[in-house]
Amino acid sequence: MIDTIYFEEQVEEHSRTLRLFQRFPKATRVPCSHYKEIFNPSGQNFRVQKKQPALILAKNSGKLVHPVPATYGIGGTQNFYFSHMLNCLYDCRYCFLQGMYPSAHYLLFVNYEDFFEEIKKAVSQKPNEPCWFFSGYDCDSLALESLTGFAKSALSFFEDHPHAFLELRTKSVATQLLEKKLPLPNVITAFSFTPQEISDSIENGVPSVSARLSVMKKLAKKGWSLGIRLDPIIDCTDFEKRYESLITEIFQEIPASSIHSVSLGPFRLPEPFFKKMEKLYPAEALFAGSLEKRGRSISYRKAVESQRIETCQNLLLQHLPPNKLFFCQPVED
Amino acid sequence: MNFITAFHAEALPLIEKFQLSKRTEASPFPVFSNDRHNVVISGMGRAQASLATQYLFTEVINIPEPIINLGIAGHGELAIGTPFIANRVLHLDEKAVYYPPPVLKLDIANSGLQTCDIPETKYSHPIGYDMEAHGFCSAAYRSITREFVQSIKFVSDNPTSPLVSFSPNLASKIIGTHIELIEEIANQLKNIFQELQLDPKIYKMIKELKSTYHFTFTQDYQLEKLLRHAYSLGMHPNDVTHILNQSSTGKIFLSVLSQKLEALRTLP
Numbered sequence: 001m002i003d004t005i006y007f008e009e010q011v012e013e014h015s016r017t018l019r020l021f022q023r024f025p026k027a028t029r030v031p032c033s034h035y036k037e038i039f040n041p042s043g044q045n046f047r048v049q050k051k052q053p054a055l056i057l058a059k060n061s062g063k064l065v066h067p068v069p070a071t072y073g074i075g076g077t078q079n080f081y082f083s084h085m086l087n088c089l090y091d092c093r094y095c096f097l098q099g100m101y102p103s104a105h106y107l108l109f110v111n112y113e114d115f116f117e118e119i120k121k122a123v124s125q126k127p128n129e130p131c132w133f134f135s136g137y138d139c140d141s142l143a144l145e146s147l148t149g150f151a152k153s154a155l156s157f158f159e160d161h162p163h164a165f166l167e168l169r170t171k172s173v174a175t176q177l178l179e180k181k182l183p184l185p186n187v188i189t190a191f192s193f194t195p196q197e198i199s200d201s202i203e204n205g206v207p208s209v210s211a212r213l214s215v216m217k218k219l220a221k222k223g224w225s226l227g228i229r230l231d232p233i234i235d236c237t238d239f240e241k242r243y244e245s246l247i248t249e250i251f252q253e254i255p256a257s258s259i260h261s262v263s264l265g266p267f268r269l270p271e272p273f274f275k276k277m278e279k280l281y282p283a284e285a286l287f288a289g290s291l292e293k294r295g296r297s298i299s300y301r302k303a304v305e306s307q308r309i310e311t312c313q314n315l316l317l318q319h320l321p322p323n324k325l326f327f328c329q330p331v332e333d
Numbered sequence: 334m335n336f337i338t339a340f341h342a343e344a345l346p347l348i349e350k351f352q353l354s355k356r357t358e359a360s361p362f363p364v365f366s367n368d369r370h371n372v373v374i375s376g377m378g379r380a381q382a383s384l385a386t387q388y389l390f391t392e393v394i395n396i397p398e399p400i401i402n403l404g405i406a407g408h409g410e411l412a413i414g415t416p417f418i419a420n421r422v423l424h425l426d427e428k429a430v431y432y433p434p435p436v437l438k439l440d441i442a443n444s445g446l447q448t449c450d451i452p453e454t455k456y457s458h459p460i461g462y463d464m465e466a467h468g469f470c471s472a473a474y475r476s477i478t479r480e481f482v483q484s485i486k487f488v489s490d491n492p493t494s495p496l497v498s499f500s501p502n503l504a505s506k507i508i509g510t511h512i513e514l515i516e517e518i519a520n521q522l523k524n525i526f527q528e529l530q531l532d533p534k535i536y537k538m539i540k541e542l543k544s545t546y547h548f549t550f551t552q553d554y555q556l557e558k559l560l561r562h563a564y565s566l567g568m569h570p571n572d573v574t575h576i577l578n579q580s581s582t583g584k585i586f587l588s589v590l591s592q593k594l595e596a597l598r599t600l601p
Binding site (some may be wrong): 003004026030031032033043044045047048049053069135198234235236237285287288290320 | 340358420421423432434435436439443447474478479480499525531532561562564565566567594595598600601
């Protein structure tokens, strides 16, 4: 799975580095002074690297916890995100990571404890307000859990900090960790979906909708709170029929009482990201859709976008109360 | 494929295998070519390698293409004759360290490679030692994405058999032994490169259209974008040709093509 491991010399003896060396004994190990030497240079091709990403092990010494834009969130007033890892196992054509990062290598920051220290600090600034922490912005929170063990560490931390809330966001079915553990009231696992036909065409490597629903069902039975993320909403032929079928299937399988929140977000990309992605995949039909530049983003034309969001909203409100439905609006709007 | 070697002896197996001919035009570096391959012989040292690489990209080929730095090297660990791919290229006087991305699927050694200004005889670390790769990478990275810049070296000396003097015969022999590997590497890089390119038919069509109609700078951009979209959205080339035949000007062609594409823009 991993043929090459780059590692910062400063983390060469870190226990997580050593464990990963053991896990991939045949991988070529390449030392570096700083991960930026490998990850950051321009003139790399994300698409080529995505075929066989290397693993980069590093220490993140910068700011580790960042505020989330005000137009995002699932009900909390204090919202932050953090990224113990950059890049994802899956290859979704709409994913902004392709436009944002010069490299497709998996960059794992092994200093998990430093993340938890910063989370603690953020919580202590407003101790009476629930603080939400989102872990799946720059990677899938669970897809590479067998490699990183991050979620395991995070669950232990959040178990001891009940006023801090964690969202694990995923498209994976690697939920064994959660299945084995008693549910934590301050942790929700949010699964992202597009209709199966869309997933088949633009979400490479992602488990089927039914496989994801199957693990969600198990988690619901165990008592875990779940999230549904229809973000980005992708315009397509038979849009209403496909999204209706998806939403119906979700709510047939998952009891509404297990669902903490559902969020809807339109397809949108900052223009420079879009341009880069279009260049990487010049024959991709998604990028030749009915798109327009709005503010600094590329999105579906406003009328199409509003109509699609409204359709999903109406479909969802047949199954859940309005206070569980959230909208991720692009900042420019 | 494009190759940079330091010496003629290193280029010789390529010249023979690919039946390359020496270019006759005046050139600061000897260049051997056929319709698919180019070899530029840089001379010894990183400055020469850098200049030869720049020369190849600016004077020998018209568009950026993959490039390989091929040659013999010392190594602190590997046996004589062993081929290896450089995964880290450094020079002790330079801040920049290069990491050629691992894109080749080959069962051969990977190794760090230190470029030196004088031949290395101490072999202090279990890595390779050459005199060109750093200069080669620094120049090539300015012209093409890093995945398509690779250094392939063949061990000519090591601690048990240290370098005495450069032996052209030995260099040719070591590299010649692995000529099939070199061909495989060239093919892999070429295939990866071609996967990224848009269907050549589109470029052909763009060229034809530009010779038929006058397009302004903006229309030129629109033309390329619309034809790319026509391809992405599955419009049959005959439909594009039909629109072309019905259009009396380039402007009309763009307008009709744009209208026809609207119906296809929703993801199936």
